[in-house]
Amino acid sequence: MTDDEQSSELDVDRPALADQRGVDTVYGASEDSHLLAEAAVEGAKEGERALDIGTGSGYVAGALAEAGVDVVGTDLNPAACRQVHEAGISAVRANLLDPIRADAVDLVVFNPPYLPTDPETEWGDWMQAALSGGEDGRAVVDPFLADVGRVLQDDGRAFLLVSSLTGIDDVTEFAGEQGLNSSIVAEESFPFERLVVLRLTVE
Numbered sequence: 001m002t003d004d005e006q007s008s009e010l011d012v013d014r015p016a017l018a019d020q021r022g023v024d025t026v027y028g029a030s031e032d033s034h035l036l037a038e039a040a041v042e043g044a045k046e047g048e049r050a051l052d053i054g055t056g057s058g059y060v061a062g063a064l065a066e067a068g069v070d071v072v073g074t075d076l077n078p079a080a081c082r083q084v085h086e087a088g089i090s091a092v093r094a095n096l097l098d099p100i101r102a103d104a105v106d107l108v109v110f111n112p113p114y115l116p117t118d119p120e121t122e123w124g125d126w127m128q129a130a131l132s133g134g135e136d137g138r139a140v141v142d143p144f145l146a147d148v149g150r151v152l153q154d155d156g157r158a159f160l161l162v163s164s165l166t167g168i169d170d171v172t173e174f175a176g177e178q179g180l181n182s183s184i185v186a187e188e189s190f191p192f193e194r195l196v197v198l199r200l201t202v203e
């Protein structure tokens with residue numbers, strides 16, 4: 001969406017999701033980013049090819065690059081792509097895995113927008129794209145799960161951040177329906193949510 005389209009949808013009387021979370025146009029690294037980065041680095045090998053979907057500030061991609069992984073970040077948000085590119089990491093503006101050819105990578109990592117969000121409070125700005133997972137929290141997670149197996153090489157793995165707010169069992173059940181095995185490889189609990197990292201492989 002263009003900046004003009006975004007601002008035309010803004011309602012000045014109500015706080016944007018971005019303001020509610022105290023974050024700027026590009027999602028800054030948070031607890032979820034740290035948990036995913038640690039698990040991804042642990043599960044990666046030097047020289048492997050990786051995609052960081054929804055790369056945001058590029059925090060997870062940067063951690064993989066430091067570990068010697070050949071990583072490309074993707075994001076819908078052009079400002080995120082610019083920021084990551086300026087940090088020296090390749091970035092592509094894309095919806096999820098759309099432009100990626102089959103069997104292209106060893107590793108895919110994704111910290112998705114996952115907060116269940118009432119349509120009434122949807123905003124139409126880039127922070128909504130970073131945070132809102134639609135009514136059930138899985139509006140972006142489910143299409144990702146439906147396609148990720150296609151881009152993974154035979155021994156490929158995906159690492160997906162999931163919150164208890166999104167429904168961890170619902171996500172693993174849908175992953176199974178897409179022919180993916182899943183296991184929890186990292187977790188952290190907070191007063192309001194439990195975060196886990198799922199390791200996904202093609203059955």
Ligand SMILES: C[S@@+](CC[C@H](N)C(=O)[O-])C[C@H]1O[C@@H](n2cnc3c(N)ncnc32)[C@H](O)[C@@H]1O
Nearest residue numbers: 027033054055056075076077095096111129130
């Ligand atoms: C929770 S933020 C995570 C950012 C970063 N990976 C991190 O861990 O700090 C989610 C990111 O996904 C991006 N995003 C949302 N929907 C997307 C889609 N359909 N395709 C690609 N990126 C998307 C958002 O713009 C945002 O940068």
